[in-house]
Amino acid sequence: MTHHEKNSEHSAETFRSQFPLFAQPENRNLVYLDNAATTQRPAMVIDAVADFYRHSNANTHRSSHRLARQATEMVEQTRQRAAAFLNARSSREIVFCRGATEALNLLAYSLCAGLEPGDEIVLSTIEHHANLVPWQMMAERYHLQLRYVPHTAGVPQFDRLDEMLGNRTRIVSLTGGSNALGLRPDLAAIAEKLRGRHLHWVVDGSQLAAHEVVDVQALGCDFFVCSAHKFYGPTGVGLLYGREALLQAMPPWQGGGEMIAEVGLLHSVYADLPHKFEAGTSPLAGLAGLGAAFDFLAQQDRGAMAAHEQALLQWLHRELSQLPHLRLLSQPQHNLGIVAFAPVDAAPADLALWLDGRDIAVRVGHHCAQPLIRASGEGATVRASVAGYTTWQDCEAFLEAVRDFQRVTEPVDSAAAAAAAAGDDWLADDLSALRLERLASQRNWQDRYRELMRWSKSITTKPGIRSAQNLVQGCESEAWLVHRQQEGRHYFAVDSDSRVVRGLAALLLSQIDGRTGSQIAAADFDRLFADLGLRQHLSQSRSNGFYALLRQALQFVESAQ
Ligand code: PLP
Numbered sequence: 001m002t003h004h005e006k007n008s009e010h011s012a013e014t015f016r017s018q019f020p021l022f023a024q025p026e027n028r029n030l031v032y033l034d035n036a037a038t039t040q041r042p043a044m045v046i047d048a049v050a051d052f053y054r055h056s057n058a059n060t061h062r063s064s065h066r067l068a069r070q071a072t073e074m075v076e077q078t079r080q081r082a083a084a085f086l087n088a089r090s091s092r093e094i095v096f097c098r099g100a101t102e103a104l105n106l107l108a109y110s111l112c113a114g115l116e117p118g119d120e121i122v123l124s125t126i127e128h129h130a131n132l133v134p135w136q137m138m139a140e141r142y143h144l145q146l147r148y149v150p151h152t153a154g155v156p157q158f159d160r161l162d163e164m165l166g167n168r169t170r171i172v173s174l175t176g177g178s179n180a181l182g183l184r185p186d187l188a189a190i191a192e193k194l195r196g197r198h199l200h201w202v203v204d205g206s207q208l209a210a211h212e213v214v215d216v217q218a219l220g221c222d223f224f225v226c227s228a229h230k231f232y233g234p235t236g237v238g239l240l241y242g243r244e245a246l247l248q249a250m251p252p253w254q255g256g257g258e259m260i261a262e263v264g265l266l267h268s269v270y271a272d273l274p275h276k277f278e279a280g281t282s283p284l285a286g287l288a289g290l291g292a293a294f295d296f297l298a299q300q301d302r303g304a305m306a307a308h309e310q311a312l313l314q315w316l317h318r319e320l321s322q323l324p325h326l327r328l329l330s331q332p333q334h335n336l337g338i339v340a341f342a343p344v345d346a347a348p349a350d351l352a353l354w355l356d357g358r359d360i361a362v363r364v365g366h367h368c369a370q371p372l373i374r375a376s377g378e379g380a381t382v383r384a385s386v387a388g389y390t391t392w393q394d395c396e397a398f399l400e401a402v403r404d405f406q407r408v409t410e411p412v413d414s415a416a417a418a419a420a421a422a423g424d425d426w427l428a429d430d431l432s433a434l435r436l437e438r439l440a441s442q443r444n445w446q447d448r449y450r451e452l453m454r455w456s457k458s459i460t461t462k463p464g465i466r467s468a469q470n471l472v473q474g475c476e477s478e479a480w481l482v483h484r485q486q487e488g489r490h491y492f493a494v495d496s497d498s499r500v501v502r503g504l505a506a507l508l509l510s511q512i513d514g515r516t517g518s519q520i521a522a523a524d525f526d527r528l529f530a531d532l533g534l535r536q537h538l539s540q541s542r543s544n545g546f547y548a549l550l551r552q553a554l555q556f557v558e559s560a561q
Contacts, residue, residue, distance in 0.1 A: 009301060010308035016389035018042040018296075031360040031394045036179050036207060036338055036367075036385035038229045041289070048292035049234055052285045059281055061258060071284055078291035079274070085294050086224060086241050087215040093247065095277040096287060099238035100206040101130040103225035104173070106240060106277060107202055108134035110250040111171055117143035121171040122164045124149040124156040125375060126178045129368040131204045135173060149174075154375025158185045162193050172201050176208035176224075180369040180383065181330045182313075182338030184208065191220045200246065206230055210387070211309060211336045213302050216241050228286070233293030237286035240277070247273050254279040305388045309337050312386045312395050319399050325406060329381055337386045340367075346409045347477045347498035348380045354405045357445045357537065360398055379478075379497075408453045409499050428493065429458050431510045436532075439507070445537045452503035459502040459509075462495040474548035477501050481549055483556035489514050490557050494549065500538075504546040507532075508553065517557050525550055 016022055019040045022030065032040065052074070058067035060075050079091040088094055097103045112121075112135075121135050125148055139146050147164045149156040158174075165172075172194060177184045187203070194201050202223040205214060209226040216224050224241040228234055242250075252259055252270055256279035262269040270276045316339045317332035330340040343351050352364035363383045366373040373381060384398060434455055442448040462480070470480040477498030484491050492513050494505040511528065512520050529535055529546065538546075 010304035010388065012308060012389050012391045015300070015305070016391070018044070019389055020046065022389070029359050031358070031397050033384040033386065033390065033394065033398060034361045034363050035210070035387035035390070036182075036230075036383060037363055038235065039210065039232050039387050040389070041234065042232055042293075042296050044292045044296045045233060045289045049285045049289040052288035057284075060284065074291065075282060075284065075287050078287045078294070081291055081294040082239050085214070085297070086209075086239065087217050088241050089217065090244065092273045093241055093244050095240040095242065095247070095274045096282055097238050097240055097277075098236055098283070099227035099229070100128075100204060100225045101227075101238075103238055103240035104130050104202075104204065105134045106253045107173075107223055107225070107242075108138045109253040111200060112138035112142050112144060113251055114249075115142055115144055115170050118145060118168060119170045120145045120147050120166065120168045121173065122147050122149065122161070122169055124158070124174050125151045125154045125371045126156050126181065126183060126369065127173075127175055127371075128179050128204065128206065129370070130206075131173055131175065131202075132371070135171075151375065153377065154372040155181070155183065156185075158190060161190060165193070165197065165199075169197070169199050172199055174201075174203065176203045176205040177211070177336040178369070178372075179207050179338070180367040180372050180381070181340050182207070182335035182385070183331070184334045184336050186334070187219055187221075195220070207336050207338075211306055222246055228290045228293055231293060232296060234283075234286040234289035236283045237290050244273065247277070252276045252279070256280045258282075300388065309386045309388065309390070312390055312392070313337055313339065315392075316384065316386075316395055316399070320402070323403065323406060326402075327378070329376055329378070338383055339385075340381045340383045342378045342381050343405070343409070345499075346405075347496075347500070348378075348382045349477055350409065350498050350500045351382050351402070351405050353500055353538070354408070354446075354449060355398070355401050357449055358397070358401050360401055362398075408450050428491065429460055429506070429509070431458055431506060431513065434458060434506060434510050436507075436510070440532055445533075448533060448537070449500075452507075453499055454503075455506040456499045456502035458506050459494055459496070462493060465493055465495055472548050472552045474551070475501060475545040477545065479505065479545060479549060481505075481552050481556075483553070483560070485560045488516055490517065490520065490553075490560065492553060492556075496545075498545070501545045501549075504534075505549055508546065508549055512553055512557075517561055520554070520557055 019042050021027055021040045056067055056070045058071045060072040079094050082094045083091040097106060121144055123132060123135060123146060135146060149158060149164055150160045151157060176187060200222045203221045205224050205226040208214060210231040222243050227238040259271050259276050259279040260268050261271050313335055314332050320326060320339060320341055321328055325344040326341055327344055328341045330338055342348050348364045352362055355362055365380050367383055439451050442451050465480045465482050470482050472479040472481050477496055479496035479501050481492060481494050492509055494509060496502045496505060511523055
């Protein structure tokens with residue numbers, strides 16, 4: 001089936017038309033594939049936030065005037081809708097918080113306070129840092145043991161979860177869908193393994209809630225957390241679902257206004273559920289927006305929307321798997337909506353920069369899942385993530401850009417690399433063919449990028465200089481620089497895992513290699529960088545790469561004087 005033969009009922013175009021951001025002139029060509037980080041907001045949500053401030057802004061509970069009553073009512077109505085959204089038994093089981101991160105911190109703080117030293121918490125290597133670090137902090141405080149589901153290259157084997165369960169296991173906190181790979185565990189199978197055990201099961205549903213209808217009762221989990229901004233709602237608000245009896249038994253995690261019934265000088269009596277866990281003024285406009293997000297989602301055929309996202313995902317995986325020099329890390333099966341991969345001959349950040357030049361938004365990095373990315377053998381990956389408004393054209397533009405990138409960054413000549421590997425760690429690069437005028441004369445960013453890639457090829461791979469001692473500090477990608485002085489002139493050898501940084505290094509070396517100290521001191525690198533039109537296109541971190549190399553080179557020159 002080609003992508004044109006799609007049969008989904010969901011119209012991404014109609015859905016998209018409800019999102020004002022896409023209608024702005026500056027966003028007309030935007031291909032937004034960073035939905036796992038945050039989704040865009042529909043007009044309904046934006047209007048609800050603005051309307052709250054425009055018409056009914058007041059603090060809740062504390063005052064007895066009309067606007068305060070209205071705000072209080074809005075919050076409690078949103079809570080009821082949240083309970084319906086997750087199919088909780090009652091709105092007393094819904095705690096509002098700033099997001100999944102805060103919800104997980106709350107759970108770690110409150111649940112671990114009741115544990116004994118040596119008790120165990122089971123996590124997985126695919127968790128977002130938000131579902132790792134809070135448990136690590138509490139494990140240290142209360143002398144608890146963290147155990148991890150067995151994994152292969154960082155990908156958990158959830159079917160072996162029971163091997164980690166023992167009579168000291170008190171908490172199992174696992175993702176409902178990975179933000180780095182999209183992997184959606186079989187939650188019913190996990191529920192089956194946990195049934196009847198004396199422990200608490202926490203589901204990090206941050207990614208799940210955006211793509212599937214959630215039913216916490218059917219799931220059988222004890223706690224479920226998610227952030228509104230991942231499912232078209234506002235930032236700064238999230239949900240914590242907990243079984244009522246468990247929430248009841250847990251100590252509050254923050255003290256302050258709203259969470260108390262009575263305050264004395266030495267002791268206080270806490271408010272009833274769920275307010276016991278909501279100290280201070282809530283993000284009220286955000287909660288108004290959250291209510292609108294529930295309405296908005298209720299108007300969608302979520303099954304059809306998920307089918308559309310899945311069809312895109314299958315296609316993206318199929319197409320990317322056919323490209324050479326690219327390592328796919330995600331799998332199309334059991335995937336909520338993410339394709340994750342790494343180019344073999346370039347740094348992921350090089351590709352992200354290329355895509356950004358075409359206004360294609362993806363994410364590059366460790367995706368707040370460092371243990372997983374490290375275990376995968378990559379330093380970073382490129383992540384493209386779909387949503388209900390992602391069109392086939394978006395995906396086509398993305399794939400075309402990746403293919404073009406591969407043409408631009410075709411593998412570097414292996415003869416030179418082999419020579420370097422054979423032991424000549426200096427291997428002076430020949431930069432004589434590089435022409436500044438050529439770089440300067442390129443009309444647009446894509447052409448300039450292409451030229452930079454051409455320049456990058458003149459910087460050969462030099463395993464001999466890739467050591468911690470030669471590592472340049474302050475560069476987003478790894479870069480190594482060495483220097484020697486001969487007859488009053490300075491010579492440099494450079495290497496980097498990033499093609500863009502290698503291109504920038506070639507540019508730098510074309511200006512300083514073989515020059516005297518005074519010639520180097522007289523050069524105006526800022527001017528050069530600006531004149532070449534690099535400043536406006538390179539992100540801060542990429543520019544930092546150039547400047548980090550420059551700083552290091554100048555330091556070498558200075559200390560050699
Ligand atoms: N858990 C997962 C799986 C996530 O994807 C995220 C956000 O990326 C979080 C937790 C943290 O969410 P927030 O930053 O909204 O608190």
